[in-house]
Amino acid sequence: LVLLYIFLFYLIHSKVHFLHIIPFFSIPVVWTLTNVIHNLAMYVFLHTVKGTPFETPDQGKARLLTHWEQMDYGLQFTSSRKFLSISPIVLYLLASFYTKYDAAHFLINTASLLSVLLPKLPQFHGVRVFGINKY
Template identity: 80%
Template sequence: MTQDLKNQQPNNPTTQKPSNPKMTGHPNKLFVGGLSANTDDDGLRQHFERFGELIDHVVIKHKVQSRSRCFGFVTYAKPEHADAAMAARPHTVDGTAVEVKRAGMYVFMHAVKGTAFETPDQGKARLLTHWEQLDYGVQFTSSRKFFTISPIILYFLASFYTKYDTTHFIINTASLLSVLIPKLPQLHGVRIFGINKY
């Protein structure tokens, strides 16, 4: 299949290209941010269908609580419809000012599916990244992750109790602490301890 895609060449040199050459996403798809928590799929559709035919519209929701995450996407049938919606900015949906921009694909990190410490009872957790598991809001298994590393910025209060010293103030403000939270299968709780890295 990959070889077939490589062999395909555009037959028409005048084929319309996305209006933004730097955009790497779908030219017909728009991101809508800052939605009201009360806006649903129908409310999103009613506002944006005035600019052209929609082939998809969705308000993104939390997977467990089914609450709106206050952003969504609309996909138009033609690029010019998306251009019309962009030209009509700013938009107000259900009385709330929203941010509308082209939906692009940006890779922030590469996450490996599954967990580092697999056990037979993990089930479908093996198919998810650690961040996808956290997004569900539930722990599929007690041994989903052996530990989680969370960087926390510490702002020390020493300067309030000692004579002001610029050097020590800057060093203390930038100190980072790694909090390791081991999650052992046989334990129902966690044990928290820290290691000062700087």
């Protein structure tokens, strides 16, 4: 899981970094784009998509749960959950460093981090804020 995740991150960053050839994309913009794209993909795949792509023996109980809620049978603070919680924080720190803590980039990166980190908290397990993604 870790090697696949690092490979996919490198692939995303290299494709976004390719945009640095365009004159108006600076290094801070490239790192902010990498952070936002990563967190958006993580939010969609872990916290929005529900159910399983195959038949499961739980008789449809997983159809109302996101992938994050199904991971490790709902146990909190397992090694895979810790890794998937720490990786956006590390990316946020890298993006903040390379943007030299510019206020606009800092706000965008912080909002992006919070949007993917808050749903991972145990207090939000099974919670649908404002009824979004209830069914």
